[in-house]
Structures are given as C-alpha cells and as structure tokens.
Amino acid sequence: xxxxxxxxxxxxxxxxxxxxxxxxxxxxxxxxxxxxxxxxxxxxxxxxxxxxxxxxxxxxxxxxxxxxxxxxxxxxxxxxxxxxxxxxxxxxxxxxxxxxxxxxxxxxxxxxxxxxxxxxxxxxxxxxxxxxxxxxxxxxxxxxxxxxxxxxxxxxxxxxxxxxxxxxxxxxxxxxxxxxxxxxxxxxxxxxxxxxxxxxxxxxxxxxxxxxxxxxxxxxxxxxxxxxxxxxxxxxxxxxxxxxxxxxxxxxxxxxxxxxxxxxxxxxxxxxxxxxxxxxxxxxxxxxxxxxxxxxxxxxxxxxxxxxxxxxxxxxxxxxxxxxxxxxxxxxxxxxxxxxxxxxxxxxxxxxxxxxxxxxxxxxxxxxxxxxxxxxxxxxxxxxxxxxxxxxxxxxxxxxxxxxxxxxxxxxxxxxxxxxxxxxxxxxxxxxxxxxxxxxxxxxxxxxxxxxxxxxxxxxxxxxxxxxxxxxxxxxxxxxxxxxxxxxxxxxxxxxxxxxxxxxxxxxxxxxxxxxxxxxxxxxxxxxxxxxxxxxxxxxxxxxxxxxxxxxxxxxxxxxxxxxxxxxxxxxxxxxxxxxxxxxxxxxxxxxxxxxxxxxxxxxxxxxxxxxxxxxxxxxxxxxxxxxxxxxxxxxxxxxxxxxxxxxxxxxxxxxxxxxxxxxxxxxxxxxxxxxxxxxxxxxxxxxxxxxxxxxxxxxxxxxxxxxxxxxxxxxxxxxxxxxxxxxxx
Amino acid sequence: xxxxxxxxxxxxxxxxxxxxxxxxxxxxxxxxxxxxxxxxxxxxxxxxxxxxxxxxxxxxxxxxxxxxxxxxxxxxxxxxxxxxxxxxxxxxxxxxxxxxxxxxxxxxxxxxxxxxxxxxxxxxxxxxxxxxxxxxxxxxxxxxxxxxxxxxxxxxxxxxxxxxxxxxxxxxxxxxxxxxx
Numbered sequence: 001x002x003x004x005x006x007x008x009x010x011x012x013x014x015x016x017x018x019x020x021x022x023x024x025x026x027x028x029x030x031x032x033x034x035x036x037x038x039x040x041x042x043x044x045x046x047x048x049x050x051x052x053x054x055x056x057x058x059x060x061x062x063x064x065x066x067x068x069x070x071x072x073x074x075x076x077x078x079x080x081x082x083x084x085x086x087x088x089x090x091x092x093x094x095x096x097x098x099x100x101x102x103x104x105x106x107x108x109x110x111x112x113x114x115x116x117x118x119x120x121x122x123x124x125x126x127x128x129x130x131x132x133x134x135x136x137x138x139x140x141x142x143x144x145x146x147x148x149x150x151x152x153x154x155x156x157x158x159x160x161x162x163x164x165x166x167x168x169x170x171x172x173x174x175x176x177x178x179x180x181x182x183x184x185x186x187x188x189x190x191x192x193x194x195x196x197x198x199x200x201x202x203x204x205x206x207x208x209x210x211x212x213x214x215x216x217x218x219x220x221x222x223x224x225x226x227x228x229x230x231x232x233x234x235x236x237x238x239x240x241x242x243x244x245x246x247x248x249x250x251x252x253x254x255x256x257x258x259x260x261x262x263x264x265x266x267x268x269x270x271x272x273x274x275x276x277x278x279x280x281x282x283x284x285x286x287x288x289x290x291x292x293x294x295x296x297x298x299x300x301x302x303x304x305x306x307x308x309x310x311x312x313x314x315x316x317x318x319x320x321x322x323x324x325x326x327x328x329x330x331x332x333x334x335x336x337x338x339x340x341x342x343x344x345x346x347x348x349x350x351x352x353x354x355x356x357x358x359x360x361x362x363x364x365x366x367x368x369x370x371x372x373x374x375x376x377x378x379x380x381x382x383x384x385x386x387x388x389x390x391x392x393x394x395x396x397x398x399x400x401x402x403x404x405x406x407x408x409x410x411x412x413x414x415x416x417x418x419x420x421x422x423x424x425x426x427x428x429x430x431x432x433x434x435x436x437x438x439x440x441x442x443x444x445x446x447x448x449x450x451x452x453x454x455x456x457x458x459x460x461x462x463x464x465x466x467x468x469x470x471x472x473x474x475x476x477x478x479x480x481x482x483x484x485x486x487x488x489x490x491x492x493x494x495x496x497x498x499x500x501x502x503x504x505x506x507x508x509x510x511x512x513x514x515x516x517x518x519x520x521x522x523x524x525x526x527x528x529x530x531x532x533x534x535x536x537x538x539x540x541x542x543x544x545x546x547x548x549x550x551x552x553x554x555x556x557x558x559x560x561x562x563x564x565x566x567x568x569x570x571x572x573x574x575x576x577x578x579x580x581x582x583x584x585x586x587x588x589x590x591x592x593x594x595x596x597x598x599x600x601x602x603x604x605x606x607x608x609x610x611x612x613x614x615x616x617x618x619x620x621x622x623x624x625x626x627x628x629x630x631x632x633x634x635x636x637x638x639x640x641x642x643x644x645x646x647x648x649x650x651x652x653x654x655x656x657x658x659x660x661x662x663x664x665x666x667x668x669x670x671x672x673x674x675x676x677x678x679x680x681x682x683x684x685x686x687x688x689x690x691x692x693x694x695x696x697x698x699x700x701x702x703x704x705x706x707x708x709x710x711x712x713x714x715x716x717x718x719x720x721x722x723x724x725x726x727x728x729x730x
Numbered sequence: 731x732x733x734x735x736x737x738x739x740x741x742x743x744x745x746x747x748x749x750x751x752x753x754x755x756x757x758x759x760x761x762x763x764x765x766x767x768x769x770x771x772x773x774x775x776x777x778x779x780x781x782x783x784x785x786x787x788x789x790x791x792x793x794x795x796x797x798x799x800x801x802x803x804x805x806x807x808x809x810x811x812x813x814x815x816x817x818x819x820x821x822x823x824x825x826x827x828x829x830x831x832x833x834x835x836x837x838x839x840x841x842x843x844x845x846x847x848x849x850x851x852x853x854x855x856x857x858x859x860x861x862x863x864x865x866x867x868x869x870x871x872x873x874x875x876x877x878x879x880x881x882x883x884x885x886x887x888x889x890x891x892x893x894x895x896x897x898x899x900x901x902x903x904x905x906x907x908x909x910x911x
Contacts, residue, residue, distance in 0.1 A: 005899050041899060044866075044902045047848055047851025049871045050851070051855050054852065055867065057745075057749065060745060060753070
C-alpha cells in the first residue's frame with residue numbers, strides 16, 4: 001500500500017521514467033485496487049488544496065474582522081485619493097460635451113469611470129515635475145507636490161510638463177450633484193469632502209514616488225480627531241465605494257522655538273509675584289537654569305550638593321547673625337536631603353534652542369505637552385519626545401499614556417485623541433539632533449554645576465573670612481574697652497582721693513579689675529564706690545565716714561537722635577574722651593543714643609551711619625549734657641579716615657578708624673548674607689514651581705528606597721515606552 | 731476592483747487583496763442567514779465555504795464567470811445554507827428563493843456537488859497531525875518545493891520529508907476510506 005502511494009505520487013508529480021509511466025498506466029487500467037487508490041489520492045490532493053484555501057480564507061477573514069473593528073471606532077472624513085495606476089495609455093480624448101471625463105482611461109488604466117468622474121469638472125494644472133509646486137483648487141484644497149514626485153512607467157521622473165488633474169466635491173450640493181455616496185462597505189460616513197487626483201504626461205498615467213508623497217490640505221470646518229482618508233473604489237454601477245481608511249495626519253505647524261514657553265507651569269507666575277521682570281528672558285533663564293542639578297539626577301548621584309555641604313560656620317554671636325547662618329544651614333540641609341526624580345533644567349535648555357526649530361518640539365502642541373510632562377516629574381517622558389522627533393505626536397502621547405496612571409494618563413490620552421501629527425524630518429537630522437541634545441544637556445548641566453560649585457566655594461570662603469574678622473574684632477575690642485575703662489577708673493580714683501584729701505594706696509594691678517578681690521578694710525569702701533560708679537557710669541557721691549568729707553564725680557546724660565535713622569543699615573555712635581586713650585561706644589535703643597558723660601572729661605561725639613558700601617558722618621565737638629538731633633552727611637571713606645585720624649588723639653583716631661572700617665565690613669557682610677539668604681529663600685520658594693514633585697524632607701532610608709525605585713522606574717519605563725512605540729511599527 | 735481583477739488576483743495566488751474585496755459581500759450573506767434561523771457564526775462559516783467553492787472554481791483552467799461575482803457568491807451561500815437547513819430539518823422563509831436564473835442555480839448546484847468529495851477529503855486531512863497538515867498544504871496549495879518544506883518543517887533531508895509526505899497521504903487516504911463507509 002505504501003508502495004502504491006509513493007508510486008502514485010511520483011506518477012502524478014511526473015517523476016516516473018517513460019517506461020515506468022507506461023507500465024503504471026497499463027496497471028492502472030487493469031488493477032481496480034490501484035485505480036481506487038489513485039482516485040482516492042487525487043481526492044486527497046484536492047482536499048489538501050482546499051485545506052490551504054480554507055485556511056487562507058479564514059485568516060483573511062480574521063484580518064478583515066480586526067479592521068472592521070477599527071472602522072467602527074474611527075469613522076470619519078472621507079477623502080478620496082485615487083492612487084495613480086501605472087499603465088500605458090493611449091490616444092483618444094472622449095467627447096467632452098457629454099462628460100467631464102477628459103481622458104479615455106482612468107488612473108488604473110481602464111475605462112471604468114464613475115458617475116462622479118463624469119459629473120465633476122476637471123481642474124488641470126500644468127506643472128514642471130522637477131520643481132516643488134503648490135497648487136490650490138477652486139474649493140481651496142492645497143496640494144504641495146514635491147519635485148520629482150511623479151514617475152513614468154520606466155520609473156523615471158518625466159522632464160516634460162505634466163498635467164495634474166483634480167476633481168473635487170467639497171460641499172454637500174457638489175457631493176449630491178456628483179452622485180457620490182459616502183458609503184463605506186454599507187456604512188455611512190460623515191464626509192469632510194472628496195477629491196480625485198491623477199497626473200499624466202500626455203495620455204500616459206504617472207505614478208507617485210512612494211518616498212515623496214503629495215500632501216493635501218483639505219479645508220474642513222471642524223477638524224474632528226478621527227477623520228480618516230478613504231480610498232475610492234469605482235463600482236460597476238457607477239457608484240464609488242470607500243475603502244481602506246487611513247488616519248489623517250495633522251501636520252504640525254512649527255514656530256520659532258525661542259518664542260515658546262518651556263518653563264514649568266507656575267514658574268513665570270511665581271517669579272512675577274516675587275517682583276521679577278518676567279519679560280527679561282535672560283534673567284528668567286538664568287534663574288531657571290540655575291536649578292540645574294538641584295535634585296538628584298536619575299542615576300542617583302549627588303551633583304552639586306557636595307559643594308554646598310559645608311554651611312557657613314555659625315561662629316558669630318550676634319543673635320541676628322546666628323539666625324542668618326542658621327537659616328542658611330537649613331536651606332543647605334533641604335538640598336542635601338532633597339530627592340526628586342525630576343526634569344532637570346539642563347534638559348530644557350538643551351532643547352530650547354534654535355537647532356530644534358522645524359521639529360515637533362518647536363510647536364505650540366509640544367509646549368502644551370511639556371507643561372504636563374513637568375508634572376510627571378519624569379525625564380523619561382521628556383526623552384520620549386526628544387528621542388522620537390521623526391514620529392507624530394499622537395504616537396508619543398499614546399506611548400506616554402501607556403506608562404502613566406491616573407490623571408496624567410488621562411491627560412496624555414486627551415492629547416492622543418487630538419491626533420496631532422508630526423513634522424517631517426530626515427533620519428539623519430533626527431540622529432544629529434539627538435546627539436546635539438545629549439551633548440548640550442551634559443554641557444549645560446556641567447556648566448551650571450561648576451558655576452554653582454564655584455559660587456558656593458567662594459561664599460564659604462567669604463563666610464570664613466568674616467567669622468575670622470569678627471573674632472579678631474571681638475578680641476581687640478574687648479581689650480581696648482577694658483583699657484579705656486581702666487583709664488577712666490584711674491582718673492576717677494585719683495579725683496576721689498584728691499577730694500577726700502587722702503593719699504591713694506598702692507594701685508591695684510592694671511588688669512582684671514572686675515574680679516579684683518578686696519581684702520583690706522577702710523579705704524576699700526571708696527574704691528568699691530568708684531568701681532561701681534565707673535562701671536555703671538553714674539554719679540559718685542561718697543562721704544568719708546571718718547572725716548565726713550565728700551567725693552563727688554558727676555555723670556550727666558547726653559542724648560542723640562539721628563534724622564532718618566531707618567534709612568541706614570546701621571548707625572554707630574562713639575564718644576572720644578580727651579583724657580582717655582581711646583573711644584567709648586554709646587549704646588542705643590532704636591534711634592535714641594544715650595550715655596552719661598563724666599564731668600572730668602571733655603568729649604567729642606562721632607556718629608557714623610552705614611548704608612551699603614557708603615558711610616555717613618557727623619561730629620559733635622565739645623559735647624554737652626543735652627539732647628542733640630543730628631543729620632548725617634555722606635563722606636568718602638578716605639576722607640573719613642583722614643578726619644578721624646586728624647581730629648583726635650593719635651591712639652583714639654587709629655582705634656576709631658579701625659573700628660569703623662570693621663563696622664563697614666560687617667555691614668557689607670550682613671548685606672552679603674542677606675543676599676544669600678534671599679537667594680536661597682527664592683530658590684526654595686521656586687523649587688516647587690520648577691520641580692512639582694520636589695520633596696524637601698526625606699529620611700536617608702526613604703531616599704535610598706526612592707533612588708532604587710527611580711532607577712527601576714527608569715529602566716522599566718524605557719522598556720515600556722519602546723514597546724508602546726514598536727506597536728506603531730506594525 | 732472589478733470582478734475580473736479579483737479573479738486575476740486569485741489565479742495569481744494573491745489571496746489577501748482578493749479576500750479583502752470579497753469580504754465586502756459578507757454583510758448581505760450574514761443578513762440572509764440571520765433572517766433564516768442562522769447564527770452569526772453559521773453565517774460566517776457558510777460565507778467561508780462559499781468563498782472556498784468560488785476560489786476553487788476560479789482556479790480551474792476552463793473557468794468562466796457566467797454571472798457577476800456578487801450574484802454568484804450570494805447564490806452559493808444561499809444554496810449552501812439551504813443544504814444546512816435541510817440537514818437540520820428546518821424550513822426557510824418565503825423570501826428565500828429569488829434566484830431567477832435556473833441555469834445559474836444548476837451551475838452552482840454542480841459546483842457544490844463537485845466540492846462535496848473534496849470537502850470530505852479536506853475533513854479527512856483535518857484529522858491528521860499538525861505536521862502532516864502543514865506539509866501537505868505547503869506542497870499542494872502553496873506549491874513549495876520539498877526542499878523548502880524540509881527546511882521549514884525541520885526535516886533532516888528532502889528525502890525524509892518526501893517519505894513523511896507519503897506516510898501522511900497514506901494516513902489521509904485511510905481516514906477518507908473510513909469516512910466514506
């Protein structure tokens with residue numbers, strides 16, 4: 001039996017030799033069993049063919065079914081674009097009177113013209129096929145025809161003038177007049193208009209070079225998102241059936257990219273509220289880009305935080321200063337612990353560049369998406385758009401939507417449904433721009449990072465110097481003050497003993513008056529009162545219990561107020577006593593400088609105001625115990641130095657000059673710190689606008705977890721996005 | 731696409747584009763079947779059977795299209811469904827018979843009758859293993875060479891594939907004999 005099958009198969013396949021074949025045929029006629037087997041085998045072969053056919057039929061059916069499903073969802077604009085057939089043709093022009101058909105054969109090379117072909121007027125444009133051409137039809141369809149778009153039957157661009165024939169039915173009445181229906185396989189379509197286009201040289205049909213498609217812009221009143229392009233198929237009865245729907249590409253209009261707003265949504269508003277000139281793009285850019293590296297990058301590495309890790313040393317003792325440096329440290333603290341898988345401004349700077357003009361990025365549509373991309377806090381979503389400049393936006397929107405959740409997903413779905421197209425761009429250009437982006441992004445990130453690093457280093461250095469200066473000043477000042485105090489005390493003591501008519505005992509050691517231990521009785525009382533009087537600057541009124549003699553040294557008040565006190569950063573007031581070697585500080589309560597003057601001493605009073613880098617000066621010679629209201633006058637620092645050195649004793653002048661220079665330095669230092677504080681506060685306040693997902697306080701464990709999660713997210717996102725995009729390839 | 735275009739495509743073995751056009755006739759057939767005690771699934775099955783008969787007819791060397799493709803396909807499906815209903819002992823509604831051209835009805839009935847043994851053979855083949863089915867389909871329908879088939883189905887040699895083919899035919903013949911009895 002097996003032998004039968006084999007030999008029958010060989011016979012049927014024509015594989016037998018002539019002699020074998022003759023033998024076989026003879027046998028076939030005489031051997032009924034063989035004959036039966038033979039017929040059975042033929043039947044099986046037919047069955048095998050049928051099996052293949054059946055499979056073919058049902059697989060096509062599945063394909064059609066899927067397509068139908070899509071049709072149900074996307075029924076829309078019916079535009080006919082007759083693909084141009086490549087068949088040679090001939091001669092006779094059909095009688096124009098009876099019909100609008102100008103040629104014998106249609107684009108497919110046959111004579112099957114529909115009613116619409118016959119009723120709609122042909123518009124024929126003669127054009128040079130070697131040039132880019134734009135033509136506009138009577139109803140306003142604009143075709144842009146690239147050079148060499150048409151090919152003749154040899155597959156070459158014709159050199160002679162070509163005729164482009166267009167028929168259009170854009171209004172309801174035209175459509176009805178043309179007898180066009182908007183049926184697609186029995187389903188009614190809502191139409192945005194129909195047109196027919198064909199190109200010829202003489203009578204010869206031309207084809208369109210697939211790499212240079214024509215672009216037809218059809219005027220429609222309401223651009224519905226799911227309008228589609230249908231192909232018209234002429235039916236035997238003269239009607240047209242619409243098949244092969246293809247989504248319409250809404251080509252995007254590009255604008256100058258630098259005119260778009262690529263900042264995060266509330267960034268400019270915030271700046272405006274803070275009083276910045278938001279029209280000054282240089283300024284707003286510099287503020288925005290300075291946030292580069294503010295967050296951890298997606299690789300989890302700390303960028304410039306390392307440079308800012310050392311806050312200015314809080315060694316200052318003045319309470320307001322401590323507050324400053326404390327807050328400064330706070331700000332740094334936020335940054336150190338900041339975690340945000342955010343879109344770094346360096347990325348935005350890299351694309352906000354004229355280089356990206358004429359890409360999908362230079363469109364109002366992208367500007368709108370970018371606002372939402374910021375709120376995803378995910379650079380991968382931004383990269384999706386940047387890395388696929390050659391794709392239409394709707395594809396990227398759907399890829400983005402596929403990896404997002406909740407409101408963000410809805411947002412991107414909403415974008416997707418608009419069906420925004422793309423901007424044509426060559427692969428080469430696409431690649432070059434990717435490269436450009438990566439290079440620039442890195443460059444900007446590094447530039448901002450190193451600039452900030454440098455700035456923070458310098459600031460730390462300045463803060464260091466300031467604190468050293470402060471300590472120096474504190475030391476010299478306390479020494480100087482105690483020296484002056486001791487001089488005044490000596491003066492008072494001498495006077496008290498003189499009035500009591502007694503000999504002063506041996507002087508106490510010149511240092512450490514405050515802790516002088518009084519062990520002797522008797523005269524100790526006078527000393528005690530004089531110390532108290534000198535320290536408190538109150539009148540000494542002492543009666544010697546033994547002799548009844550009195551010692552009186554009067555301290556009487558002087559009061560000074562400064563006009564426009566609030567206009568100065570700081571006002572200092574100094575008494576220069578003629579009998580002592582240095583100055584004494586007059587304390588103030590607001591604008592009231594009050595001190596008691598020692599009647600034994602003649603005083604000059606020097607008042608210095610500081611404002612920014614400038615100094616203001618007033619001097620009261622021979623100050624009396626009265627109330628002064630004085631006006632400060634601006635003075636150059638050199639002039640001030642000269643005055644201070646010239647007017648008073650050598651020592652007092654030098655000390656005062658040094659003191660005032662220090663005060664000037666400190667004023668500047670306070671201003672500098674305030675500036676830093678303002679800046680950091682500004683950055684802090686802006687950070688939520690720049691980084692919508694910014695989390696200032698994150699524990700180290702949380703940070704580690706988030707970093708890991710972010711890395712995982714980036715990896716899986718990249719995969720997911722690619723998957724979503726690949727879906728469009730098929 | 732004209733009827734002739736579709737016929738040409740099928741003859742050139744270009745089934746996909748042809749099928750795409752032919753499926754535009756499915757709704758009419760479906761409507762009819764649904765109206766006459768059929769389900770959606772049955773309508774699709776009948777339509778596919780109709781397509782198979784049509785395609786088979788088209789590939790015959792002496793084929794001529796005696797009616798419009800639309801009419802032919804619709805009529806085949808109607809008659810096929812009539813057979814199905816007879817098997818189920820069910821009647822049809824009055825509006826069924828509207829085929830006026832007696833010659834066409836005869837022609838189609840002949841086609842359906844001619845298809846019956848082939849369909850039986852196909853069913854016999856369906857009972858074979860997957861590899862046998864694929865092998866025979868590739869050889870007789872797709873007209874691939876044994877060498878190509880050997881590669882595609884992973885046979886060690888062309889000869890091995892050939893021997894397998896004989897065994898498959900053998901088995902199919904056995905199946906067919908049993909089904910005939």
